[in-house]
Amino acid sequence: MKILLMGNPNVGKSAIFSRLTGIDVMISNYPGTTIELKKGKMKLDGETAEVIDVPGTYSLDPASRAEEVAVNMLQEGDLVINVVDATNLERNLNLTLALLERNIPVITVLNFWDEIRHLGIRIDIQKLESRLDIPVVPVVAVTGEGIKALVSRLHEAKAHQKRYTEESRWERIGKIIGEVQRISLKKHTFLERLEDLSVQPLTGIPIMFSVLIVVFWTVRIVGETMIAYLFDPLFELYLPFVTDLSRMLGGGGVVHDILLGTLIAGQIDYIQSMGVLSTGLYVPIAMVFPYVVAFYLVLGILEDSGYLPRLATLVDAIFHKLGMHGLAIIPMLLGLGCNVPGALSTRILEGRKQRFIAATLMATAVPCMAQTAMVFALLGPYGIKGLGIFFMTLFAVWLILGFLLNRFLGGETPETFMEIPPYRIPYPGSLGKKLWMRIRSFLTEAIPFVLFGVLIVNILYVFGIIEWIGEMAAPVIVGIFGLPKEAVAALIVGFLRKDVAVGMLLPLGLDMEQLIVASVVLTMYFPCVATFVVLFKELGARDLLKATGIMLVTTLLAGGILNALL
Amino acid sequence: METTLFDLKSGEEAVIKNLKGGAEFQKKLRSLNLRRGKMIRKVTAEPFHGPVVVEIDNTEIAIGMNMAKKIVVEASESESD
DSSP, X not given: OEEEEEESTTSSHHHHHHHHHOOOOOOOSXXXXXXXXXXXXXXXXXXXXXXXXXXXXXXXXTTSHHHHHHHHHHHHOSEEEEEEEGGGHHHHHHHHHHHTTSXXXXXXXXXXXXXXXXXXXXXXXXXXXXXXXXXXXXXXXXXXXXXXXXXXXXXXXXXXXXXXXXXXXXXHHHHHHHHHEEEOOOOOOHHHHHHHHTTSXXXXXXXXXXXXXXXHHHHHHHHHHHIIIIIHHHHHHHHHHHHHHHHHTTTOSHHHHHHTBOOBTTXXXXXXXXXXXXXXXXXXXXXXXHHHHHHHHHXXXXXXXXXXXXXXXXXXXXXXXXXXXXXXXXXXHHHHHOHHHHHHGGGGSOSHHHHHHHHHHHHHHOOOHHHHHHHHHHHGGGTHHHHHHHHHHHHHHHHHHHHHHHHHSOSOOOOOEEEEOOOOXXXXXXXXXXXXXXXXXXXXXXXXXXXXHHHHHHHHHHTTHHHHHHHHHHIIIIIIXXXXXXXXXXXXXXXXXXXXXXXXXXXXXXXXXXXXXXXXXHHHSOOOHHHHHHHHHHHOHHHHHHHHHHHHHHHHHHHHHHHHHO | OEEETTTSOTTOEEEEEEEOSOHXXXXXXXXXTOXXXXXXXXXXXXXXXXXXXXXXXXXXXXXXXXXXXXXXXXXXXXXXX
8 A cells, every 4th residue: 555645845744754654754844855755664454555755745736847746646646644734724725625636535634733822723623624524633743743643543534536626626725714713813922023034134134144153153163072072082092902003013014004004203193194994983083073963963953943944035136146046055055064965955946957056066166064174174273264265265166156157058047936934943853863864874874985085095005096196187286276296196085085085185284375275176176976976866967077077177267266366 | 005016015914916927827826825815914025136025824935026026916004095
């Protein structure tokens, strides 16, 4: 049996999917979090049923591209769990009634049941059941309240073959609403006041800058604190172990160099030695991981609060100059964490041109947290100046490149038309779960890549391949970017992992200007392999080729200009 | 007084009178409950030709400027009369 979860965007389908199947999925407070069909299994009367989390849809109009997926899914489904936002019953019922025309058993779930009382809304569930002639179950998806009742009543789901026109459907909804819903006037809450204030330009723009500054400093301070008090002490304890191992291996030789790296002043140096067991563990765990945790904690709060769609609205006008909706702020923010989810989330944007621009800008000018953490470590000692120039350069590239792409690429970017969800206090349970999912994928996917990257560097060094490429690339590296030709090793590793690549700059003894140029070049010249694979899937070979060409040319220009100016 | 959502003042409430533009576009608006007879409130308009934010029932929707020009409304409390 196939059970479809269907409803308007951002009504909590994924939260219910997660409750029914036990599968962890990303849940956020903005429309379009679920970008692909998610499938899972649940036990129902001793049998296994397949549950499908269908992306949100406002109607079943087959003419609209966005609804196509949902309409096609209907053919295969055996039962629909229609998730309805109880705080916005009238609009949601439009889809419910459309489903009742389709001769498929439907059960309706009223989510956000805990919120309606604050809003002064009362809904008579019994009456709603009898008017719709299908079961209606109130739930609070994030806490799991009502999910048992939903499961126990699934078999009551009922199919209808009503015949409505669009007009008669709204008429019917109007009648039902009049009978089952009472709205009493209530005072505006603080969160509702904040909703207005954060989109009105006069107050919204200062709020936006405050939020961004708070985000930046929180990530830095939380990250630095974890490093100083947790991870550095941890690696202090680990040092005797690797030091002994180094002595056992005789302090040198191929095996020693691959596992522990070269000794710096007779000692293992976690950052510079470049061994799999020294730098390979220290960089991802003690330098990058703390910032990744800090970033995803803050991002989770932003996502679940409902601030992001408001941020998207505020920046919409600027983003349109770059050929994108304000909503493209979401791939950019996700990209600041890791470019892979950033590239995946470009799917929430409509139109090929917009997706191409967003993906290209993200891959070119948005450094992932792993890389940013290493840049913090490298440029941090120079104070705000070094970091300031680094980020301002990338921002300028992002703006100019976006403007040019919008100018010279064919195609239109449609106007914005987007629902803005209400502010919600993030629910700690789902916040924690989301943070854990992201941490887990960092630990299982990033760390092996780092180890592999370090291994490759060592092998390439042993065979003298890096030196050889260095000679070949010298005109560009030395001539245009003003870097020593040894920096080519970092560029090679950058294909695999940008954090390791930035770390490799340290032994080169660069000054601040060179560090800035090198960090910028490393961010821009090419996406890391994981991002590259996702971009290939999202854009196709031709557009990816185009995007990569743009990246290389932009890098040459930006790196050259920066080198000349600094 | 009849005007459009675009020209409505921020903070003002109004009733939707008519939708203009293509059939597909109108359908899209209606599927978000922006229909004739519905009461709305214009929350704000973003600068530099940014979108208009409108509240309907308990939902806020951001609508591109040119789309907002195609939503004909009648302000419920006109200050001129």
